[in-house]
Amino acid sequence: MLQVCHLAKSYGDLQVLKDVSMKISEGEVVCIIGPSGSGKSTFLRCLNLLEVPQQGEIIYLGQNIMEPQVDIRLIRKEIGMVFQNFNLFPLYTVLNNVSIAPIKNKNFSAKAAKEIAMKVLTDVGMENKIDAYPRQLSGGQQQRVAIARALAMEPKIMLFDEPTSALDPELVGDVLAVMRKLAQDGMTMIIVTHEMAFAKDVADRVIFMDKGYIVEEGTAHEIFSNPQNERTREFLSRVL
Numbered sequence: 220m221l222q223v224c225h226l227a228k229s230y231g232d233l234q235v236l237k238d239v240s241m242k243i244s245e246g247e248v249v250c251i252i253g254p255s256g257s258g259k260s261t262f263l264r265c266l267n268l269l270e271v272p273q274q275g276e277i278i279y280l281g282q283n284i285m286e287p288q289v290d291i292r293l294i295r296k297e298i299g300m301v302f303q304n305f306n307l308f309p310l311y312t313v314l315n316n317v318s319i320a321p322i323k324n325k326n327f328s329a330k331a332a333k334e335i336a337m338k339v340l341t342d343v344g345m346e347n348k349i350d351a352y353p354r355q356l357s358g359g360q361q362q363r364v365a366i367a368r369a370l371a372m373e374p375k376i377m378l379f380d381e382p383t384s385a386l387d388p389e390l391v392g393d394v395l396a397v398m399r400k401l402a403q404d405g406m407t408m409i410i411v412t413h414e415m416a417f418a419k420d421v422a423d424r425v426i427f428m429d430k431g432y433i434v435e436e437g438t439a440h441e442i443f444s445n446p447q448n449e450r451t452r453e454f455l456s457r458v459l
């Protein structure tokens with residue numbers, strides 16, 4: 220479904236992604252782990268062109284989306300993203316936060332957008348809060364609304380950048396449960412996370428990134444129980 224070949228990205232003199240290649244098939248869940256500063260967020264942001272890589276290819280359904288003629292908006296419709304800090308619109312209600320994207324980007328009527336918003340808000344367990352404003356919600360509730368907002372675009376792939384890192388510990392479980400359900404329903408997902416137990420449980424594949432490279436990649440069992448690379452072992456010894 221998505222294939223990344225020899226991706227490189229620098230900010231000025233700082234090369235953040237050095238030579239990153241990976242693939243993900245439809246319905247697969249890939250978790251990316253690794254130390255802070257290793258380029259995980261930059262990598263995810265490149266995948267839906269929030270950042271423009273200097274080198275390499277990103278092939279989505281057979282098309283290199285880095286070609287200049289590709290419509291970036293189309294890619295963003297198909298590849299949804301959920302951020303660490305929710306990024307909800309503070310002045311919109313929950314319902315409007317979720318329905319605005321299909322109205323603006325998919326030319327949905329207000330009625331059709333509301334219908335899909337209600338469906339995805341129900342999927343994330345937030346159907347009782349449709350008239351609330353973000354500030355009236357807990358972090359975990361805001362993140363579930365942010366997930367619903369991404370789902371309202373009916374994406375083919377969902378990217379998650381540390382979706383539970385900003386949450387109080389007791390709120391993490393609800394968000395992970397929503398993501399687990401999405402995985403079970405067959406969503407293709409790439410998840411940057413520090414939740415190792417979740418990754419062990421849900422990931423079809425785990426990628427360990429360090430210093431702008433994919434250092435090691437394998438099943439959750441291979442990475443967590445039998446890591447081959449010294450850097451992977453050292454990282455896991457600090458976080459597990």
Ligand code: ADP
Pocket residue numbers: 230233235253254255256257258259260261262
């Ligand atoms: P991670 O998500 O693994 O913590 P990031 O991709 O956020 O890593 O960052 C990798 C490196 O790139 C860090 O050294 C960070 O400071 C730098 N970086 C990230 N975004 C920018 C930016 N917009 N401009 C300059 N440097 C950046």
Ligand code: MG
Pocket residue numbers: 259260261380381
């Ligand atoms: Mg990051």
